Amino acid sequence: MSSVQKVVLAYSGGLDTSVILKWLSETYQCDVVTFTADIGQGQEVEPARAKAEALGVREIHVEDLKDEFASQYVFPMLRANALYEGEYLLGTSIARPLIAKRLVEIAREVGADAIAHGATGKGNDQVRFELGAYALDPDIQIIAPWREWDLNSREKLLDYAARHDIAVEHKRGHQSPYSMDANLLHISYEGGRLEDPWQEPEEEMWKLTCSPEQAPDQPQYIEIGFEQGDAVSLDGTSYPPAHLLETLNATAGAHGVGRLDIVENRYVGMKSRGCYETPGGTVLHKARRAMESITLDREVAHLKDDLMPRYASLVYNGYWWSPERHALQELIDASQAEVTGTVRVKLFKGSTQVVGRKSDAHSLFDPGIATFEDDKGAYDQKDAEGFIKLNALRMRIVAKSSRVRS
Secondary structure (H helix, E strand, O other): OOOEEEEEEEOOOHHHHHHHHHHHHHHOOOOEEEEEEEEEOOOHHHHHHHHHOOOOOOOOOEEEEEHHHHHHHHHHHHHOOOOOOOOOOOOOHHHHHHHHHHHHHHHHHEEEEEEEEEOOOOHHHHHHHHHHHHHHOOEEEEEHEEEEEEEEOOHHHHHHHHHHOOOOOOOOOOOOOOEEEOOOOOOOEEHHHOEEEEEEEHHOOOOOOOOOHHHHOOOEEEEEEEEEEEEEEEEOOOOHHHHHHHHHHHHHHOOOEEEEEEEEEEOOOOEEEEEEHHHHHHHHHHHHHHHHHHHOOHHHHHHHHHHHHHHHHHHHOOOOHHHHHHHHHHHHHHOOOOOOOOEEEEEEEEEEEEEEEEOOOOOOOHHHOOOOOOOOOOOOOOHHHHHHHHHHHHHHHHHHHHHHHO
């Protein structure tokens, strides 16, 4: 690393990355280029530019990536119906491959020797950033200050900032009690009282959703239109992916939809308690499955369900750019060719209930066969006897052999 002349830093403008910016320049005697991504975190990113300028940075990149994030990362992941450990909609995980990609691309554009990030040595993000970077540039150098320096507490970071005239937003004793990560898909919360998995989150913590108890007393019905597996409209109005997510976040959040409180298994080996708000993603996940229920062949749907945990683990663990994720994505995308139609959803007091689904051109649901009334000979119920006996044959053989052995 002694040969590093220029490094591209993933820069948020917060305390950690502002200290890292100065520390890189001081420790490696190198030029630092900053990269700040707007992926829908709900706050202005331009202040990060001003802070970088104040710290003497000459090359500053601030980019609006919301459209790319939604269309090329969130929506492909949603097609897989991905849930990590059966619950987590992967809001933080799916943002990391895009940031890693732009870090590598900017490093090439500006002739940098290395990239740097502010992820700690305890978390998953260091793995996600670095696996992504190595997959896209196998020779890239990566600097992870949290694994090198001795500034391992907030007090030490604040002292360093004070010594180097680095402006910080929060004074001692006034910092947020939670570690938060936000983007267009979700907000995550860790730390503080959440480190005790018995403690209920404070109501004041939640930012995207109202309390289900305080949600409207009347339900709201919405209709989501799908084309080839992707949501394309709300209540008949077409939206691009990013705008659709923003709109659905506001609508579902107003009804208290999308809160999650889990203890998850991090890739680095520890258990971690986290809370998540994913209002729009929660609704899209449920609506998409409803759309697939009438348009996908049974075995294709079941194959997707078999593969989903593997796909979700790949995203969670940082393997978005791996050959196996690409292969799975091709299979998943091929299955979506006829997942087109409309789903009606009822939002009420924190719940999301599918109450209707239709696909005029691609539905495999045949009411003439499924009916409990006279099906006019479309299905011969006598055929079921042979079907059952053939499927029972192996179990009958086992049962007879067990009696003989006993």
